[in-house]
Amino acid sequence: MPSLFGLDRPLLHAVSKLLYLWSRPRVLPADAAQLGLKPELPVIYVLQQRFLPNTLLLNEEAKRLGLPSPLGSLTLDGMPRGRSFFFLARPEPWLSRARPRHSSLLTALVDRACRQRDFDAQIVPVTILWGRAPDKKDSIWKQLFSEDWANRGTLKQMITLVLHGREPLVRFSEAVSLHEVIGDTCDHDTSLRRINRVLRRHFREQREMAIGPDLSHRRTRISDVLAAAPVQAAIEAEARAQGGSPEARAKAERCAREYAWEIAADYSHPVVRVLDRLLTWLWTRLYDGVAVHRFDTVGEVAQGQEVVYVPSHRSHIDYLLLSYVVYHRGLMVPHIAAGANLDLPVVGGILRRGGAFFLRRSFKGNKLYAAVFNEYLHMMIAKGYSIEYFIEGGRSRTGRLLEPKAGMLAMTVQSFLREPARPIVFVPIYIGYEKLFEGRTYIGELMGRPKKKESLLDLLLSVRELKKNFGKVHLNFGEPVRLPDILDAAHPGWREEPQPDEDRTEARPAWLGKSIERLMRRLSTGINAAAVIGPVNLVSLALLATPRHAMDAHQLVRLLDAYRRLAAALPYSPQTQLTGMDGAAMLDYCESLKLVQRQPHPLGDIIHFPPEEAVLCSYARNNVLHAFATPALVASIATRHAAMTRGDLSALSATVYPFLRAELFLRWSAAEFDGMVQAHADALAGTGWLARQEDGRLAPPSLNSEQYVQLNLLGQAIRPTLMRYFITLATMTRRGSGSLTPAELESLCHLQAQRLSLLREFNAPEFFDKAIFRTFIATLGKTGFASLDDDGRLRFDERLAEAAALARFVLPPDASRAILQMTQ
Structure with a gap:
């Protein structure tokens, strides 16, 4: 090991050994082949800031991956250089903050590239973050000296190393081609600024992926939301509806501010780190393991794009589990759209600081609340927050995916159309539990018991479940869905269209509704595809x-x-x-x-x-x-x-x-x-x-x-599903066209299926789940088998009876006879 930072080889070797006695780096990617480096071109590493432990980590981990040594010799213009790495910024000694400077090596590289146009070099950015390990992070000192957006002097870096040095994150990124960045025309100073700008943007994106965007204070963000033109217009409309007086205007503004405080997250890195430690303990007590599949698909799309995580919704555990997995793989914790029913005393405050923002189940009839929520969501998307929400609207009680709801997706699409500079990519995620935490509660609800409202007492009582073994949990990350691709398929000219009015659903162009329908379908099938x-x-x-x-x-x-x-x-x-x-x-x-x-x-x-x-x-x-x-x-x-x-x-x-x-x-x-x-x-x-x-x-x-x-x-395995279809068709044909509304048919089919389940001992309350009948009845309308008349009743023709008659070809005779007898 050559001399470095004024230290000779033996001393550097000793410092490196000492560092590795303390630290156990987590390196991404684990296989150097994923970087796609060209063996014929020189490899130059770049670190964001000058810090000896970072340099030693870079050297050791590059060797372990089989990459060229950053301390190896490099020859430029016939002059040997003792190393093949540089720093993007260097701190003044000990107490001051880091200030960007042009590295002499980078300057020499740009100079040669400008003089010798066929010269190229691969610049590999290496991000090293301290302070994301899962254990012992609850002290005030560790919270003060963990990773954040503040610039760090050498003294603060050393303290961070001591407090958080057990598991640093080392991420090697894909190489930046010097020739491609400089381009065909080369001015030395312009090229130097350009490559520095590219590298600074890269390190900022890497830090955003790991710890989230640079956050301002919650109060400031709420003020920005209230000052936005759509919210101000909604305040004015609310004031006019209340008489238009200055008092009405002040009251509407106070109401909007209360809505914003009710909605907004209050993200806190220290709280996230404490939750990380708590959840590590919790998963160990509850599960035999958390298996994660295909997470690399997220890393491939996260940089430079807005990520929206769309998981299946099976349990309240989903919120915590996904955030934990994302955090432990070096990306920012997503901000989660949580139902207002979870904004409980104490719990709500913790969830807010973990990134949750709250929304009411319905915005209907409250345009001011809708405007505030839409603007808050748009602010998060525009600032680059990753977001998580459940398109099913609620937790599945049967294990099947529920019919997706358009609300959050529509707001996300409209936010993108309003400011389409940063592409949005949706990541469908399958979450599967071998034993479900809320399983017995779900059975009771399917059997007809009223859904219990969430309470702090129930949460405390659920601690009793910690002594049970719930097997493994699986998270499988599906194929990402790019929103621009969905819009292009529905309406290639969407970029030239005027922005749709968020407050008027009836004013949305047909292509927008078609895009949202296509997006809902792609995400639901994408979740199931990742089973x-x-x-x-x-x-x-x-x-x-x-x-x-x-x-x-x-x-x-x-x-x-x-x-x-x-x-x-x-x-x-x-x-x-x-x-x-x-x-x-x-x-x-x-x-x-x-x-x-x-x-x-x-x-x-x-x-x-x-x-x-x-x-x-x-x-x-x-x-x-x-x-x-x-x-x-x-x-x-x-x-x-x-x-x-x-x-x-x-x-x-x-x-x-x-x-x-x-x-x-x-x-x-x-x-x-x-x-x-x-x-x-x-x-x-x-x-x-x-x-x-x-x-x-x-x-x-x-x-x-x-x-x-x-x-x-x-x-x-599929016959209970087919039997539900036959129950519905038999009921409709027995009652006749125009005799039932969809709601009446749904209720009647639910009761008949419940009775049949008891008689035939299916022992599965999901067999008579109303939501499944609701989906089937809606599909009858979409496929043309039935339609609604002016009175809201279902009309159909002989094709429905023909479809019902096909049951004898797919169901056992005793099953079809039992259904026909019951529906008489």
């Missing part, structure tokens, strides 16, 4: 299909292996993750979680759900039901026919698909779906679950074979 199919999901899928939720252990293991092979042969999407366990390992794992019980028997052990777990496991099955909907539909149809042509299979599947697609957010168009049906039919034939006859028809295996039993169980 994680784990052992609990597959065991639940298999056992819940049996009449008594019980099965021979050896048969269950073989069925689980078959399901896994089927999912591996035809993955639902490229983003879907599949467990690597075989059937026996899956069963052992679920036994260890006490989700299933084994009853010994001389003829073979029986695996069954304990009574209290069967309903809870329906949630885990529903998380991944969409991934098995197509093969299950093929299986359900196949078991109703001695033999069938591929054309018959296509026709029957096509009739059902619009409703399955709407309920389960399946990812294929109608044309694509037929191809998937045929592919799954071939896959089932490959497993022996279907037979290809000489005339090309498909037939199920022998009724006495294990393959038939497995095929029938696979079909059973």
Whole structure:
């Protein structure tokens, strides 16, 4: 190691060893190949600020990644230089702040590039951050000397190293081409300023990704919101509605300020660090692990773009878990749109300081509140905050995705159209729990108990759950969705269009509504595409299909292996993750979680759900039901026919698909779906679950074979869904066209499904969930099977009766007879 900072080689070596006794750096990326460096070009590293420990970390971690040494020799214009790195800024000794200066090495590089036009160098920015480690961060000193936006002198850097040096973050970024930055025309001073500007912007973006934008005081941000033209216009309108007097104007302004205080977050780095330590302890107590998949997709889009995280909403844990994962991977904590019901005493203040901003469930009839909230959201987007919200509106009680709500998405789109300089990219995220914290509460609500309002007491009582084991949690980051691409597809000329009026939904152009609908669909299908199919999901899928939720252990293991092979042969999407366990390992794992019980028997052990777990496991099955909907539909149809042509299979599947697609957010168009049906039919034939006859028809295996039993169980996974459709169609045809409103039909179907569930022992309250019937009824309108008359009643023609008649081709005879008898 050559001399550095005035220290000779032996002393530098000793200092480096001492530093690594104290520090355990976290390095991104873990593989140098991701940087895409060209071996024929020189590599020059740049650090933001001159600090000896940063230089030593850079040297050691570059060597560990197999990169060229930053302390290696570099020759420019025939003159050797003792190092191949420089600092963007250097602090004055000890107490003063860092001031930007032009490095002599950078100056020499620019000088040569201007004289020798084919010369190029790869400048690799390296960001090193201290103070983001998860342990022991609750002292006032650690809070004062953690990473923030203030410039640091050498003394403050040294104190930060002592307090926060256990786990520094070292991020190597993609190289900046010197030739590309300078361009074809070269003026030395202009080029030097340009490359410095590019590097300063890069380090600022990296710091924003890690700790968030440079925040001003909450009071200042609220003042900026109130001073904005749309809010002032709303205040004036409110004042005029109250008489237009100065007193009315003052009252409207006070009301707007109260709204802003009610909404605004109060982000605090010290609180985030304390929460980080608390959550590290909490996850250790609650879960066997938090598995994160495909997070690299976020890192690829975060720099230079506004990131909106759109996770599935299964639990209150979602808020904390996603923020924790993002923070621990070196990006800024997203600001979370939280329901006003969570703004509880004490808890609300903590959540605000963790980045939560609150919104009411409805803005209807309150234009002033809507204007304040819209402006606050726009301010966050314009300033580069990453944001998180749940497009489902509320937590799913069944495990399926809920119908997305347009509210937050529409406001985000309109904010972008107002100021489209910074692109917005949405990241759909699947969150899957093996055991759900609120599971028993959800069951009660589905059974008809009123939803309990959140309270501080309930939160304190939930501490009792900490002694239980909730298995693993999976977060899978789906394919990012760029908002400009959605707008381009809907209306290529959107950039030249005047800004839509935020306050008048009816004034929105058709292309904007179409864009929001397309965006909702893309995000919902993107969440489902990122599903994680784990052992609990597959065991639940298999056992819940049996009449008594019980099965021979050896048969269950073989069925689980078959399901896994089927999912591996035809993955639902490229983003879907599949467990690597075989059937026996899956069963052992679920036994260890006490989700299933084994009853010994001389003829073979029986695996069954304990009574209290069967309903809870329906949630885990529903998380991944969409991934098995197509093969299950093929299986359900196949078991109703001695033999069938591929054309018959296509026709029957096509009739059902619009409703399955709407309920389960399946990812294929109608044309694509037929191809998937045929592919799954071939896959089932490959497993022996279907037979290809000489005339090309498909037939199920022998009724006495294990393959038939497995095929029938696979079909059973989708039959409750098909039965709900038949309940609705049978009820409509029995009552007649124009006899029911959508709300009346929804309520009637809910009661009939509830009764059928009790009679047939489905033991799954999600079977009669009103929201699922609501989606199906809405889809009947969208597909043209029904329409509303002037009185708001459902009208339909003979096509609906024809669709109902198809039930005999997809449902078992006893099931269709039971529904027809009940709907008479």
